[in-house]
Amino acid sequence: MSKWGIEEKETLNAINELSGITLDVAAGDGRFINKLLEVSDKVIAIDINASELDELKRNYSQNNKLQTEVVDITKEFPYYDSTFDSIFCTGTLHLFDKETIIFIFNEIRRVLKPNGKIVLDFATDIERLDKDGNKVVFDNEGNYSSSEAKELLSNELSDFKLNIEESTFEETNLDDSAGYNSIKGKFLIIVGEKLI
Ligand SMILES: C[S@@+](CC[C@H](N)C(=O)[O-])C[C@H]1O[C@@H](n2cnc3c(N)ncnc32)[C@H](O)[C@@H]1O
Numbered sequence: 529m530s531k532w533g534i535e536e537k538e539t540l541n542a543i544n545e546l547s548g549i550t551l552d553v554a555a556g557d558g559r560f561i562n563k564l565l566e567v568s569d570k571v572i573a574i575d576i577n578a579s580e581l582d583e584l585k586r587n588y589s590q591n592n593k594l595q596t597e598v599v600d601i602t603k604e605f606p607y608y609d610s611t612f613d614s615i616f617c618t619g620t621l622h623l624f625d626k627e628t629i630i631f632i633f634n635e636i637r638r639v640l641k642p643n644g645k646i647v648l649d650f651a652t653d654i655e656r657l658d659k660d661g662n663k664v665v666f667d668n669e670g671n672y673s674s675s676e677a678k679e680l681l682s683n684e685l686s687d688f689k690l691n692i693e694e695s696t697f698e699e700t701n702l703d704d705s706a707g708y709n710s711i712k713g714k715f716l717i718i719v720g721e722k723l724i
Contacts, residue, residue, distance in 0.1 A: 530559035531583075531706055532619055533699035538717045539618060543567055545719050546596045548613025551639065553601055554620035554631075558584035561699055564616060565593055574599035594660045607639045615639070622651040622672055624627075626680060633684050637722065646688065646720040650677045651697070654713035664708040674714050681718060688720035 543563045550564055555573035557580050564571050564587070573596045575581050578625055581596040588594050602624070614637050636646065652674040656664040666673075672680070674694055681692060698712040704724060 531703040532556050532559050533697070533702070533711075535560055535563065536695070536697060536715075536717075538695050539649060540648070542629050542717055542719050543616065544645055545645050546614035546616060547569055547645075548612070550614040551605075551607070551612045552614060553615060553617035553636070554579045555584060555596070556619065560618060561594070565591055568593065568614065570595070572597060574601065575606075576600045587706045589605050591616065601632055601635070605635045605639050606641065609638050610641045610644075613641055613644050615644065616648075617646075618649040619651065621648060622654065622677070623666070629680065637687070640722050642722060644722050646685075646718070646722070647686065648681075648718040648720070650681065650690060650716040652677050652716065653712045654711060656708040656711045658695075659709045666707075674716065677716055681716070686719060687723055689723055690718060692718045693717050705709055 539560060540563050541558060544567060546567050548569055550568040550571045552564055552571055555575050558573060561573065563583060570593050571592065573581065573584055576598065579599050581598065585596055599623040652672045654671065658664050678692060694714060694716055697715050700710040702709055
């Protein structure tokens with residue numbers, strides 16, 4: 529199992545919208561990689577942390593549809609315009625401030641083909657606890673409410689046909705390397721199609 533938690537059924541369901549060449553943005557140790565490989569012809573999994581990708585490769589090295597690359601998504605993505613049919617990103621957008629999220633959306637838009645599909649999630653109203661029950665807060669995190677996140681998504685992805693659903697999540701007894709023991713909150717699951 530991924531150190532980042534379970535494969536939520538809402539996300540697995542949304543992945544059915546994806547196909548072709550898929551970019552898994554900030555893939556981590558590959559929580560949803562099985563399902564992404566099932567629906568895609570090829571998956572490129574990117575993350576800033578090489579050890580996350582090593583873990584992913586350890587589990588899935590037999591699959592010749594999978595490629596991994598160390599990429600910092602706060603910098604220009606190292607891909608040509610209109611490279612991907614599908615782009616997937618979970619558990620990550622909420623970590624960044626609005627300006628960085630808008631930059632990432634612009635890069636997603638640029639490397640996605642016309643009529644390409646996106647599946648994103650956006651965690652909101654987050655509460656993390658350490659093993660002793662103390663709150664864990666990350667300094668640079670946006671800490672968005674659901675309504676703030678929905679407004680940001682609708683404004684900044686206005687050239688996408690969007691469907692946004694809201695759900696809740698809770699993960700407990702996480703690996704020490706996650707930096708906290710448990711996390712709960714809401715999450716938005718976003719399925720979109722680039723209109724131009
Ligand atoms: C909470 S984990 C989520 C991993 C996976 N997407 C999932 O849903 O399980 C966040 C991931 O974002 C990655 N990350 C953080 N900042 C990044 C950046 N600037 N560029 C690329 N990846 C980044 C971390 O290394 C980590 O693997």
